[in-house]
Amino acid sequence: MFDDDTSAARRDFLRKSLTLIPVVTLASAGFPSGAFAQTPASDVQQSLPAGPGAAAAAGDYTPTFFTPQEWAFLIAACDRLIPSDHVGPGAVELGVPEFLDRHMQTPYANGGIWYMQGPFLEAAPEFGYQGRLNLRETLRVGIKAMDAHCKKTYDGKVFAELSSAQQEDLLKAAESGKLALEDIASKLFFSNLLNEVRNGYFADPSHGGNKNMGAWKMIGYPGMRADYTDWITVRDKPYPLAPVDLSGRRG
Amino acid sequence: MANVKPKVDAVIVGMGWTGAIMAKELTDAGLNVVVLERGADRDTQPDFAYPKVVDELEGSVHRRYLQSLAQETVTVRHNLTSTAVPYRQMGSFKPGTGVGGAGSHWSGCHFRALPEDFKLRTNVEQRYGASFIPSDMSIQDFPVSYEDLEPHFDHFEYVCGTSGKAGIISGVKQPGGNPFEGSRSREFPLGPNPNYLGAEMFYGAAREMGWDPYPIPASNASAPYVNPYGCQMGPCNACGFCSDYGCLNYSKASPNISILPVLRQRKNFELRTHAQVLKVNLDSDGKKATGVTYLDAQGREVEQQADLVLLCAFSLYNVHLMLLSGIGKPYDPQTGEGTVGRNYSYQNLNRVVLFFNKEVQANQFIGIGGAGTTMDNLNGNQLDNAKAGFVGGGIIWARQPGGGPVRGINVPPGTPNWGTAWKQAASDAFRHSFYFEVQGACMSYKQHYLSLDPTYKDGFGRPLLRINFDWHDNEIKASQFLVGKALEMSKILNPVALAGDAKKPGEHYNITKYQSTHTCGGAIMGSDPKTSALNRYLQSWDVHNVFAIGANAFPQNNGYNPTGMVGALAYWSAKAIREQYLKNPGPLVQA
Ligand SMILES: Cc1cc2nc3c(=O)[nH]c(=O)nc-3n(C[C@H](O)[C@H](O)[C@H](O)COP(=O)(O)OP(=O)(O)OC[C@H]3O[C@@H](n4cnc5c(N)ncnc54)[C@H](O)[C@@H]3O)c2cc1C
Numbered sequence: 001m002f003d004d005d006t007s008a009a010r011r012d013f014l015r016k017s018l019t020l021i022p023v024v025t026l027a028s029a030g031f032p033s034g035a036f037a038q039t040p041a042s043d044v045q046q047s048l049p050a051g052p053g054a055a056a057a058a059g060d061y062t063p064t065f066f067t068p069q070e071w072a073f074l075i076a077a078c079d080r081l082i083p084s085d086h087v088g089p090g091a092v093e094l095g096v097p098e099f100l101d102r103h104m105q106t107p108y109a110n111g112g113i114w115y116m117q118g119p120f121l122e123a124a125p126e127f128g129y130q131g132r133l134n135l136r137e138t139l140r141v142g143i144k145a146m147d148a149h150c151k152k153t154y155d156g157k158v159f160a161e162l163s164s165a166q167q168e169d170l171l172k173a174a175e176s177g178k179l180a181l182e183d184i185a186s187k188l189f190f191s192n193l194l195n196e197v198r199n200g201y202f203a204d205p206s207h208g209g210n211k212n213m214g215a216w217k218m219i220g221y222p223g224m225r226a227d228y229t230d231w232i233t234v235r236d237k238p239y240p241l242a243p244v245d246l247s248g249r250r251g
Numbered sequence: 252m253a254n255v256k257p258k259v260d261a262v263i264v265g266m267g268w269t270g271a272i273m274a275k276e277l278t279d280a281g282l283n284v285v286v287l288e289r290g291a292d293r294d295t296q297p298d299f300a301y302p303k304v305v306d307e308l309e310g311s312v313h314r315r316y317l318q319s320l321a322q323e324t325v326t327v328r329h330n331l332t333s334t335a336v337p338y339r340q341m342g343s344f345k346p347g348t349g350v351g352g353a354g355s356h357w358s359g360c361h362f363r364a365l366p367e368d369f370k371l372r373t374n375v376e377q378r379y380g381a382s383f384i385p386s387d388m389s390i391q392d393f394p395v396s397y398e399d400l401e402p403h404f405d406h407f408e409y410v411c412g413t414s415g416k417a418g419i420i421s422g423v424k425q426p427g428g429n430p431f432e433g434s435r436s437r438e439f440p441l442g443p444n445p446n447y448l449g450a451e452m453f454y455g456a457a458r459e460m461g462w463d464p465y466p467i468p469a470s471n472a473s474a475p476y477v478n479p480y481g482c483q484m485g486p487c488n489a490c491g492f493c494s495d496y497g498c499l500n501y502s503k504a505s506p507n508i509s510i511l512p513v514l515r516q517r518k519n520f521e522l523r524t525h526a527q528v529l530k531v532n533l534d535s536d537g538k539k540a541t542g543v544t545y546l547d548a549q550g551r552e553v554e555q556q557a558d559l560v561l562l563c564a565f566s567l568y569n570v571h572l573m574l575l576s577g578i579g580k581p582y583d584p585q586t587g588e589g590t591v592g593r594n595y596s597y598q599n600l601n602r603v604v605l606f607f608n609k610e611v612q613a614n615q616f617i618g619i620g621g622a623g624t625t626m627d628n629l630n631g632n633q634l635d636n637a638k639a640g641f642v643g644g645g646i647i648w649a650r651q652p653g654g655g656p657v658r659g660i661n662v663p664p665g666t667p668n669w670g671t672a673w674k675q676a677a678s679d680a681f682r683h684s685f686y687f688e689v690q691g692a693c694m695s696y697k698q699h700y701l702s703l704d705p706t707y708k709d710g711f712g713r714p715l716l717r718i719n720f721d722w723h724d725n726e727i728k729a730s731q732f733l734v735g736k737a738l739e740m741s742k743i744l745n746p747v748a749l750a751g752d753a754k755k756p757g758e759h760y761n762i763t764k765y766q767s768t769h770t771c772g773g774a775i776m777g778s779d780p781k782t783s784a785l786n787r788y789l790q791s792w793d794v795h796n797v798f799a800i801g802a803n804a805f806p807q808n809n810g811y812n813p814t815g816m817v818g819a820l821a822y823w824s825a826k827a828i829r830e831q832y833l834k835n836p837g838p839l840v841q842a
């Protein structure tokens with residue numbers, strides 16, 4: 001099924017899709033999943049079944065918006081866009097797919113703060129997005145179109161089943177708009193996807209990604225401290241404190 | 252049939268900066284005032300309370316403190332022949348909603364216009380001859396002078412606890428301030444805020460360029476303060492969530508903390524929130540307003556009758572309401588006739604990003620909304636426009652309102668947008684880069700105006716406001732010149748990488764990129780009713796009991812942020828209403 005260059009995240013996904021344990025999904029249980037996001041995935045395997053808290057650990061989240069096919073796409077795409085590497089943690093291990101699934105269920109992703117009335121006219125890029133799809137539809141239609149394109153081009157394989165190099169090439173082609181997709185401009189899909197992946201990677205852990213403030217630690221962001229009175233004029237040493245998140249935990 | 256509310260002395264549309272000022276001044280004068288605000292009530296507690304307020308996803312992606320565009324937005328087109336399309340997602344400018352308006356999530360840069368900015372056309376003609384002004388450029392003098400407004404600039408700064416350093420007091424130069432500013436009657440209420448690295452480095456580089464750097468006047472309190480209304484402010488803690496966010500700390504001046512604490516206690520003041528004003532009602536001959544019609548929280552149409560109608564709904568929406576209500580004649584760019592919508596202008600904002608190595612602790616997560624360093628050597632009369640080749644000047648500044656990774660991390664040019672290389676660049680740059688901005692003036696032109704859109708409607712069935720605007724050669728030249736200077740200055744600081752975004756010839760206005768909420772003009776003040784919608788007191792020439800307070804009154808925009816001027820104009824207008832209009836309601840200036 002997968003070729004042999006599987007990254008850690010992909011292996012993780014594979015493991016999970018084989019052993020999918022139907023724990024209580026957080027959205028339906030109403031838990032703020034970020035509050036439980038402390039345990040690394042490997043520990044969770046050992047401590048299962050551990051009730052709803054454990055389900056929030058990176059990778060063990062059960063999507064309630066995305067379908068299994070879409071979920072597989074997202075995990076693969078997250079892993080390409082922000083891979084786990086020597087610089088820092090990757091999007092998958094920080095729970096960005098979980099962020100995406102939860103974020104799609106907010107009014108924002110439903111076009112709640114966008115003007116969505118027609119007519120929908122074509123306009124130069126300076127006028128921004130002029131389409132009729134809201135964010136969640138853009139991702140959904142885009143994933144479907146990408147997978148359809150992959151199946152046609154790669155012998156029935158979907159995006160998640162391709163090699164990292166193939167996935168990267170496809171994402172690059174989408175980024176530049178050179179990839180022709182049915183139903184959606186590849187560039188539009190890509191830019192929304194990348195935006196959302198970055199949002200999930202960097203937003204407060206309570207939103208589902210950035211587990212243990214991993215992305216903040218990587219860039220040296222103190223998070224939600226929001227008080228730098230003593231440090232405005234300090235020049236000779238790096239800011240010394242690790243981040244805190246919205247729930248007050250220290251990273 | 253609309254539910255009709257008993258007549259009040261004055262109804263104010265909008266509870267942002269101008270609404271709060273007018274409500275304060277008119278209740279001081281003993282009037283019964285009703286303010287109608289389309290958004291929710293908001294205050295430091297609970298709306299801007301820590302930690303909820305510093306959630307970047309909520310503040311900068313969901314844009315919790317800004318106006319939603321779902322119901323109301325504008326359309327935009329670049330020229331007179333194309334079809335405008337809606338501003339569907341927040342980008343170029345970010346109007347506010349709710350009590351405080353954009354005044355609750357502004358940054359706090361608090362400038363006064365230069366004396367020469369008030370008589371721009373005359374000044375340019377005197378210096379370079381009338382032919383230096385392009386034929387389609389419709390700039391005009393303000394019908395007031397710097398001296399007229401000085402007491403009001405001063406008062407508004409004292410209301411806001413503005414932190415800065417005077418450059419000239421009673422004609423005497425003061426070390427450390429802006430040597431080119433108009434003379435002030437006294438020092439700022441508070442001293443400048445401390446300098447973060449970028450602001451400090453700006454001093455060195457600017458001096459090397461031969462310029463005169465000074466602290467940006469900022470309404471972010473540098474020390475504890477009590478304003479003339481008895482409202483308290485605490486010192487800013489550089490929280491880094493200023494622009495787009497309400498202040499968690501009673502440090503950023505806002506209608507909410509600087510004026511409303513007094514208003515809320517007054518018996519002759521009533522604030523109705525979730526009250527969406529649809530139009531101003533006029534009497535049968537259209538010469539006098541009888542009040543306004545609004546939708547209340549339950550969606551019912553209500554008519555509020557009033558002797559005086561003050562439009563304080565933000566520049567764009569003031570013009571929208573005038574056009575919808577038939578106050579004054581809509582501007583026609585073909586004939587040049589009509590005044591409402593005329594002379595729309597904006598701000599020519601550009602950015603230069605400096606990247607350093609890891610020894611340089613720029614810490615851009617630290618931020619004080621309005622504070623930083625700037626200089627006026629390329630602004631006003633300091634700039635030789637004939638040599639520079641354009642009308643209008645601008646300022647360069649180091650300003651750090653606070654950055655976080657959801658708001659975006661600048662990476663050096665050529666960096667990929669994703670993958671390991673991007674991660675590396677973002678990690679390297681986040682704590683070791685800062686930016687300078689170039690804030691240029693923006694002239695007005697015959698073809699840049701506001702009108703009602705023929706196609707798109709808002710959630711209440713009204714035509715949207717249409718912005719007809721694009722970058723003119725003059726502003727593109729200004730952008731290139733000013734960004735060039737900013738780059739020259741930046742090189743002195745030896746960054747490892749440098750990026751600048753000067754506008755290119757032929758470049759069009761891009762509504763997806765934030766470039767300031769300094770939308771100006773459209774219902775401008777002037778001395779001739781043929782070329783202005785408002786007289787020098789911001790009173791409609793056509794309907795004498797309607798005043799439109801806001802940056803809509805600017806005949807063109809200068810190189811500064813508008814609110815210092817907007818606040819001063821509001822106090823100026825209020826004074827005229829109190830001292831002249833109430834005694835003898837009617838036109839304050841004979842046409
Ligand atoms: C992110 C940001 C940063 C800024 N930074 C600066 C800065 O540093 N310096 C500076 O000088 N300026 C800055 N500004 C601009 C500044 O906020 C505005 O100039 C100022 O708030 C204008 O005051 P106003 O009273 O005209 O409008 P607002 O303060 O926006 O108030 C208008 C009010 O009217 C209400 N309203 C509108 N239409 C209706 C209707 N039909 N019925 C009822 N109510 C209505 C709105 O909801 C709003 O509350 C910034 C703006 C933004 C968004």
Ligand code: SF4
Binds near residue numbers: 471491
């Ligand atoms: S930077 Fe200062 S003024 Fe701005 S929101 Fe934070 S504490 Fe308030």
